[in-house]
Every structure is written in C-alpha cells, then in structure tokens.
Amino acid sequence: MLFPLFVIVTLLEIYVLVSVGEEIGGFKTILLVIVTALIGSTLLKQQGWSTMAKAQNAMANGQTPAFEMMEGVVILISGVLLLTPGFITDAVGLLGLMPWSRTYFIDHILKKNAEKVFSQNNTMFIHKGQSPERKDKGKDKKDTIEGEFWED
Numbered sequence: 294m295l296f297p298l299f300v301i302v303t304l305l306e307i308y309v310l311v312s313v314g315e316e317i318g319g320f321k322t323i324l325l326v327i328v329t330a331l332i333g334s335t336l337l338k339q340q341g342w343s344t345m346a347k348a349q350n351a352m353a354n355g356q357t358p359a360f361e362m363m364e365g366v367v368i369l370i371s372g373v374l375l376l377t378p379g380f381i382t383d384a385v386g387l388l389g390l391m392p393w394s395r396t397y398f399i400d401h402i403l404k405k406n407a408e409k410v411f412s413q414n415n416t417m418f419i420h421k422g423q424s425p426e427r428k429d430k431g432k433d434k435k436d437t438i439e440g441e442f443w444e445d
Contacts, residue, residue, distance in 0.1 A: 310379060337375060
C-alpha cells in the first residue's frame with residue numbers, strides 16, 4: 294500500500310515541478326522550493342519547541358503528555374515532508390506544522406484507528422525453549438521451575 298503511494302506522489306511532484314517551471318522558469322521554481330523549505334524549517338523549529346514546552350508543562354502538572362507526543366509525531370512527519378523537494382509535500386508538511394490543522398490530523402487519525410487499537414484481543418505468546426542437554430533427557434518429564442519461596 295505504501296509503495297504505490299510513494300510512486301504516485303513522486304510522479305505528481307514531478308508533474309507539478311515541471312508545470313510550475315514552464316510557467317515561471319526553472320530558476321524561480323528552484324528558488325521557490327528553497328524558500329518554502331526555509332519557511333518550513335523555521336516553523337518546524339518554532340512548533341517543535343512549543344510542543345516541547347507544552348509537554349514539559351503537562352508533566353509538571355502531573356499529567357501524561359499523550360497529545361503532545363502525538364503532536365511531536367506529526368511535527369516529525371511534517372519535517373520529513375518539508376525536506377522532500379516539491380510543492381505537494383511542502384504544502385502537506387506546512388499544514389502539519391499549523392496548530393489547528395495538526396489537531397485535525399491527530400483527531401482524524403485517532404478516530405480512524407481507535408477501534409482497531411482498542412478492539413484487538415491482546416495475546417501473548419510464550420515460547421518454551423529447551424536447552425540441548427534437556428532434549429536428550431526424558432521427554433515424558435514435567436517442566437521444573439526453579440525459584441525461591443519464603444514466608445513472612
């Protein structure tokens with residue numbers, strides 16, 4: 294699922310870059326991509342520090358900074374998108390750095406995936422490995438658990 298998305302986004306980015314380059318020229322297109330990356334990196338730094346301060350404030354108040362951690366993930370993904378050259382990824386990355394749209398992204402992700410996360414049956418698998426010397430001994434014997442026991 295991810296591979297076709299990368300291919301489609303890459304092809305769209307190339308198409309948009311070529312179209313913009315034909316309209317305003319190649320040098321101006323490259324300059325525009327660089328300017329959007331600089332603006333994005335400034336916003337990335339500002340929003341990252343702001344989210345860090347909110348997380349520290351939540352911890353100081355004895356709260357779990359869960360939402361701030363989700364914001365940090367969205368900011369990280371936005372930063373990666375801003376490093377990718379192109380207008381579509383820059384636009385999505387800049388949207389991820391705006392507090393109002395970041396909240397929308399987080400709410401949408403939580404609503405979409407909450408049922409999957411909370412409805413799964415948590416299962417645990419225990420693997421009982423045997424040492425080589427134990428394999429040779431009787432297979433009919435029960436497992437012995439070593440430990441200590443004391444009463445208070």
